[in-house]
Amino acid sequence: MNLKLRLERLCDNRSWVRLHFSDGTTLTGRVLRLGHDYVEMESYGDFDKPNGRDYSKHLVPLNLVKLITIESSSFADAERQRLSFMSQADSSQESFPEIEK
Numbered sequence: 001m002n003l004k005l006r007l008e009r010l011c012d013n014r015s016w017v018r019l020h021f022s023d024g025t026t027l028t029g030r031v032l033r034l035g036h037d038y039v040e041m042e043s044y045g046d047f048d049k050p051n052g053r054d055y056s057k058h059l060v061p062l063n064l065v066k067l068i069t070i071e072s073s074s075f076a077d078a079e080r081q082r083l084s085f086m087s088q089a090d091s092s093q094e095s096f097p098e099i100e101k
Contacts, residue, residue: 004062006070007034016075017041019060020067027058028078037062044081055085 010017011031018028019041029043041058 003065003068004034006068007031007039007062010070011039015070016078018069018075019065020069021064022066027060028075029058030082032057039065044078044085 007017011034014030014032016028016030018026019039020026027041027043029041031039032042033040039060039062041060042055043058044055
């Protein structure tokens with residue numbers, strides 16, 4: 001199946017995915033939107049750096065994506081991190097960017 005078609009289906013459900021790049025790096029997040037030549041994702045930090053877990057949005061050019069992982073046990077941890085971030089944002093009443101709930 002074409003990578004873009006697969007991402008389009010995942011975008012409808014705002015599914016968790018891990019994008020793999022040719023240099024060996026990865027990005028784990030929820031797919032928000034798929035453009036003509038890019039994918040927009042939101043992530044809640046890098047699990048390799050536990051002290052730097054912040055919310056961020058990414059626009060990734062599709063030509064940089066080598067492959068995707070669509071099911072992983074680490075996605076449950078990523079969802080827990082998202083829910084933790086959301087609860088902290090609700091309790092602190094600070095001004096955070098608009099987050100899809």
